[in-house]
Amino acid sequence: MQQAGDFDLVAQHLIPGYASLARLGVALLAASPCASRPGAPVLVAGCGTGAELVEARAQRPDWQVTALDPSATMLAAARARLGPAPAEAIQWCQARVEDLEGNERFAGALSVLVLQSLPDDGTKLTFLSALARSLEPGAQLLLVDLMAAERSPLQVQVQEAWLGFQRASGLGDLDDPLAAPTHGLHPIGLSRLTSLLNAAGFGDPARVFQALDVEGFLIQRAA
DSSP states (O other), rough: OGGGGGHHHHHHHSTTTHHHHHHHHHHHTTTTTTSSSSTTTEEEETTTTSSSHHHHHOOOOTEEEEEEEOOHHHHHHHHHHHHOTTTTTEEEESSSSSSOOOOOOOEEEEEEEEEEGSSSTTHHHHHHHHHHHHHEEEEEEEEEEEEESSSSSTTTHHHHHHHHHHHTTTTOOOOGGGGGGTTTTOBBHHHHHHHHHHHHHHHOOOOEETTTTTTEEEEOOHH
């Protein structure tokens, strides 16, 4: 949707509370049984421009973080954002989660605004299954995604409010569907997400964040 340089700025205009989302996600994962261990290995799946990496360094500098993204441009932006870092603190990896060996080496993972870009034709399940395989039994995933609303008579109002929020934040003409920031994404509802997570080897999601149609969940891999 955006170039790496303005990804976070646009996301702040799109999502109420986005500026604090990385801080919340890291704090939640840091309190989990597995990732609370000193020096725990943690995966940031789809690290983008590095918001979660900055917070991980601030809150848990002892974590051994793997920053994963298929985009060389995003990885370069994240590296520049973090500046000099101890060589052992972050492992940079240009790859997809599906490319990982899946040897249960991570004590926790964060995946923010990634699943929404994948079609629900088996690709979402493949992504979630790869995440589950990469985690220790009992480890937790913080997942944030654009969600499709469950049936509600108020959903039209919610959609109008979100467009109004985006316009008030200074985004361009959203009347053209092809220009809308959500064009080309593949949101799913909570019941479908739960089904996919269970099939991938996770328990049911616990909602920890919601801003209009963007929701965050804490999810635990089955022991």
